[in-house]
Amino acid sequence: MNGEHTQIGEVTTHTELSLRTIRHYEETGLVIPSARSQGGFRLYTEADVARLMVIRRMKPLGFTLDEMHDLLDATDRLDAGTDLPAGEREALLERVRGFEEAAHKRVADLRTQLARAEEFAGTLSERLTGTPAH
Structure with missing residues (x-):
């Protein structure tokens, strides 16, 4: 992650969460992408990814x-x-x-x-x- 916005595909690789899971967390309000690209793609910051990692770590517990x-x-x-x-x-x-x-x-x-x-x-x-x- 480079400090800029990252598309959901790279986020799935970094967090080891599926697209479906990340979208579910978005639907429930746990994480909201910081921006959208001109094409409508979800864009995440390092803070968004850190939030997803907290969620990922809480789930197995x-x-x-x-x-x-x-x-x-x-x-x-x-x-x-x-x-x-x-x-x-x-x-x-x-x-x-x-x-x-x-x-x-x-x-x-x-x-x-x-x-x-x-x-x-x-x-x-x-x-x-x-x-x-x-």
Whole structure:
């Protein structure tokens, strides 16, 4: 990405999201292309791609579209300026902290699931080969 506007095809390559998925996120309001070309093609900035990457990272952790909206709203408002009243700024930071805690918990849960899945695969290997898996 070069700091200029990028077409959706390059964005799909960079984010590993499909055209359909990016369009869905646009329809739900999670990300809006910063511009359109004269031919009507969606054009994205590095900030748009960064937003898509946040969404991409939240998805496998099971966050809902509403939760994604909530986190992006909080970070957008925090990024918009430092002239927020102290109470509002702290409330937004607390929302982001809540997402951080939830993300850490979900990662731990996924690690537990992965360990169980690896144990299961090892058990199957042992059954097939008669050799204990390592």
